[in-house]
Amino acid sequence: MEDEDNEEQTLQKKHQLMLERLSARHQTRLETRKPDPSDxxxxxxxxxxxxxxxxxxxxxxxxxxxxxxxxxxxxxxxxxxxxxxxxxxxxxxxxxxxxxxxxxxxxxxxxxxxxxxIPKKKFSFKKSKPTKTQIPQPDTVSVPEKTTSYPIRDSPGFRHKQNQVLVQNFKGSEIGEFTISDLDSCEVKLIGCVNALFLNRLKNCKIYAGPVVGSILMEEVEDCVFVLASHQIRIHFAKRSDFYLRVRSRPIIEDSDGVRFANYCLKYEGIEEDLAVARLDEETGNWANVDDFKWLRAVQSPNWSILPAEERVGDVDLANLR
Missing domain, CATH: 1.20.58.1250 (Tubulin Binding Cofactor C, N-terminal domain)
Incomplete structure (x- = not known):
């Protein structure tokens, strides 16, 4: 009987210790958890x-x-x-x-x-007579410049580069937002997490980025490849570009055509931890559920498509890129 009592006391102690560990773990989660979107x-x-x-x-x-x-x-x-x-x-x-x-x-x-x-200027063939200090110019039609929704910001970033490999490591730093603007034929590698990412006026570029905690806003990109992870992405004025995405909500495109989508495929040391921190460790499949805000018909928008499996780049490991 005494042995049975000792065994029961041992089990009770083990049970109590387990409850204490569970309670401590739950308290830690409550203290460190991020705000709930349903709050x-x-x-x-x-x-x-x-x-x-x-x-x-x-x-x-x-x-x-x-x-x-x-x-x-x-x-x-x-x-x-x-x-x-x-x-x-x-x-x-x-x-x-x-x-x-x-x-x-x-x-x-x-x-x-x-x-x-600001009314548009009227078309005119009228020439002005050149003065001694003027150089005659051919007749032109004045076309109003398209206004960009995302002006160049003062945030850290890469701007006005051509034919370069650009690398930024966010690990150990606190950068709220990052801007990539006015690049031609560049390759960009972003390692670690950032809160928001802005991409403007990119041509023939490859952008490989770790998880973005908030949103990605993009405008005026052409003949580019993007490997991106974020909670939300909005794409404006994109042409002939491929997007490898992991997103929590449906990607949004506007005034775009020839854009194709596939699943996120980036690899670098520590990316799994970064995805978990950004709450993007789960693949939702939303990369294939694109909303075209300028296509209101019930049928599939012709402006975007799923990137065929045989044309995808496969896993992109930043350690193996030049």
Whole structure:
């Protein structure tokens, strides 16, 4: 009987120790876990600030009659889009899509206002007589410059490079956002996590990036290859480019054609840990569920397609790249 009592006491001690370990582990998770996207207080705080900014921008567009104010309004819209990007990993998918739709509407309203305040120049064959200091020029048609949604930012990044290999390691650093802009025939390798990534005006480039905690905003890319992981990606004015993605929400394209999609295939030492930190360690399959915001018909958009398996690059290991 005494042996049975001792055995029972031993089991009870083991059970108590197990409960204590589980309790400590649960407490650690509570202290370190990231905000839950379903947390209504988080969403409410975001929506309150977002709606205030939206109303302010809309009021400026409605009342503005001075063309000199247009750049400030454009910057405000860009800041609002950046705000959505930085908070996208905290929000439900519906709120992200709704916010992006609102931003698109604001951009369209700004374009309409710009057309009213700055009319396009009329086509003319008239030549001006050259003066002694003038060099005669051939007749040209003035074409308004396309306004970019994502202006060059002051954030760290790579800008105005050609035919270069560019490497940035984020490990051990705290970089909120990173910009890659105005590159031609470059190869970019980003190792580690960053909160937001902006890509503008890229041609014939290869971009390999570790996980992005928030969103990726992209505009004016041509004949490029992208290997990217993020919670949300928005692609504007892309042509003949391939995207290897891992995303938590559906990728969004606008004014794009000839773009193809496949699953994320990047490898480097420590990438699994980086994906876990960014909450991107799970493959959702959303890379194949692309939303074309400029294609409203029920049938498949002709502007994007799935990249055929035989044409994919396979695993891309940064250690093996030149």
């Amino acid at each position: 209504s207080s988080t969403t409410s705080a975001f929506l309150s600030r977002f709606n205030d900014s939206k109303k302010s921008i809309a009021a400026k567009i409605e009342s503005s009659t001075d063309p000199s104010r247009l750049p400030d309004i454009s910057a405000a819209i860009s800041d609002l889009e950046k705000f959505v990007a930085e908070n996208s990993y905290l929000l439900p998918s519906y709120e992200i899509r709704s916010s992006l739709k609102t931003i698109s509407d604001l951009k369209q309203s700004l374009e309409n206002l710009t057309s009213q305040l």
